[in-house]
Amino acid sequence: MQAPLIGINGAGIGGLAAAIGLLRAGFRVRVFEQAAQFARVGADINLTPNAVRALDGLGVGDALRETAAQPSHRISRTWDTGEETSRLEMAQTAQAKYGAPQLTMHRADLLQALERAVPADAIALGKKLVSFEAPPQGQPGSIRLTFADGTHDDVDVLIGADGIHSVVRTGLFGPESPEFTGVVAYRAVVPAHRLDGLPNLGAFTKWWGPNPSSQIVTFPLNLGRDIFVFATTPQDSWTLESWTAPGDVNELRAMYADYHGEARALLDACDSVLKSALYVRDPLPQWSRERVSLLGDACHPMMPFMAQGAGMAIEDAVVLSRHLAAAGTQADAVSLADALGRYEAARRERTARVQIGSRGNQWLKEGGNADWVYEYDAWQTPLAA
Numbered sequence: 001m002q003a004p005l006i007g008i009n010g011a012g013i014g015g016l017a018a019a020i021g022l023l024r025a026g027f028r029v030r031v032f033e034q035a036a037q038f039a040r041v042g043a044d045i046n047l048t049p050n051a052v053r054a055l056d057g058l059g060v061g062d063a064l065r066e067t068a069a070q071p072s073h074r075i076s077r078t079w080d081t082g083e084e085t086s087r088l089e090m091a092q093t094a095q096a097k098y099g100a101p102q103l104t105m106h107r108a109d110l111l112q113a114l115e116r117a118v119p120a121d122a123i124a125l126g127k128k129l130v131s132f133e134a135p136p137q138g139q140p141g142s143i144r145l146t147f148a149d150g151t152h153d154d155v156d157v158l159i160g161a162d163g164i165h166s167v168v169r170t171g172l173f174g175p176e177s178p179e180f181t182g183v184v185a186y187r188a189v190v191p192a193h194r195l196d197g198l199p200n201l202g203a204f205t206k207w208w209g210p211n212p213s214s215q216i217v218t219f220p221l222n223l224g225r226d227i228f229v230f231a232t233t234p235q236d237s238w239t240l241e242s243w244t245a246p247g248d249v250n251e252l253r254a255m256y257a258d259y260h261g262e263a264r265a266l267l268d269a270c271d272s273v274l275k276s277a278l279y280v281r282d283p284l285p286q287w288s289r290e291r292v293s294l295l296g297d298a299c300h301p302m303m304p305f306m307a308q309g310a311g312m313a314i315e316d317a318v319v320l321s322r323h324l325a326a327a328g329t330q331a332d333a334v335s336l337a338d339a340l341g342r343y344e345a346a347r348r349e350r351t352a353r354v355q356i357g358s359r360g361n362q363w364l365k366e367g368g369n370a371d372w373v374y375e376y377d378a379w380q381t382p383l384a385a
């Protein structure tokens with residue numbers, strides 16, 4: 001008997017990580033991606049030690065270390081005076097404590113490393129899923145996928161790794177209504193040489209603003225050759241939730257005109273900026289139905305303040321792969337559905353805690369202990385019974 005065919009909708013970070021894990025477990029895998037080609041979109045990805053450990057187990061950690069930066073410290077500063085209110089050691093200290101460092105990199109470098117670990121014939125580009133149809137409860141048979149180009153495909157299991165606007169989630173549970181926070185986020189990448197003379201460029205620095213929605217975060221990318229700038233501020237007039245919409249650098253500078261000179265110098269060096277409205281969603285009460293489940297932003301999209309969006313997607317991918325591997329490559333329809341339910345049970349509490357924790361801009365404000373997030377080992381955490 002052939003191994004079940006696992007269909008993954010979305011070749012983002014979580015979808016590709018799941019493909020690697022499931023292929024290694026002996027499953028047949030097909031990833032469907034709406035984009036016609038992989039492109040260098042987005043700006044940063046901040047991977048904390050829990051995410052790096054999961055990626056190391058997938059065999060892509062060495063490739064990431066070729067381009068990623070490893071921030072030396074995590075520093076908190078006050079927006080107007082510049083006073084340093086906390087300084088945590090990262091780099092070697094995180095490696096020694098958690099078995100993996102924090103890595104910060106361009107999102108495209110992470111995607112490229114993941115994509116290279118998946119055989120090209122397992123990824124179907126230009127396939128935008130519009131709907132799916134699953135057999136009645138408890139029945140065997142294929143799940144039929146329908147794409148925007150009018151074509152179809154059949155799979156034994158469907159994983160929705162299709163991000164914040166997930167079609168698979170909508171197909172399972174209907175449309176959602178996320179709540180706009182009234183906060184927008186700006187993202188920019190600046191060549192480090194333009195910032196010569198500014199201190200702490202090798203560190204993760206957070207400027208805590210005059211209100212809980214206002215902040216500027218900076219950290220190195222690309223082995224320190226670039227500096228990433230992430231800034232949030234209240235703004236009711238912009239509601240577009242997009243990773244790729246351009247913003248206005250002059251508006252960005254005006255928003256932070258009262259910040260400390262060193263923070264403003266970072267913004268002055270930006271040529272272009274991406275702008276996105278931030279929405280908040282409650283944890284989903286359920287992610288799976290029969291042989292269809294979700295991972296990553298499709299089931300727990302979160303605010304960026306704990307930098308765990310990618311990390312949770314990668315952890316999901318590993319834990320999902322382990323539950324399906326435990327069911328085995330000869331599993332029948334009932335066992336596959338059971339494995340998805342157990343995967344969900346293993347992941348829901350942790351991801352909901354991080355999702356809720358990410359809402360407030362309070363994470364590590366006073367220094368604090370990050371162990372419950374960073375110590376998690378997706379390869380060792382017990383499988384759900």
Ligand code: FAD
Nearest residue numbers: 010012013014034042043044129162163243296297309310
């Ligand atoms: P995503 O990474 O969002 O991946 C979802 C994938 O599914 C995408 O490739 C998407 O094209 C595909 N997809 C969606 N709908 C369909 C469909 N109907 N049919 C087929 N495929 C579909 N995070 C940051 O921290 N910084 C950034 O700069 C940043 N930039 C981003 C740029 C883009 C274009 C995207 C899609 C995401 C970006 N993110 C960024 C988000 C971050 O990558 C995710 O929050 C996180 O990694 C969770 O990953 P995910 O795999 O669950 O979802």
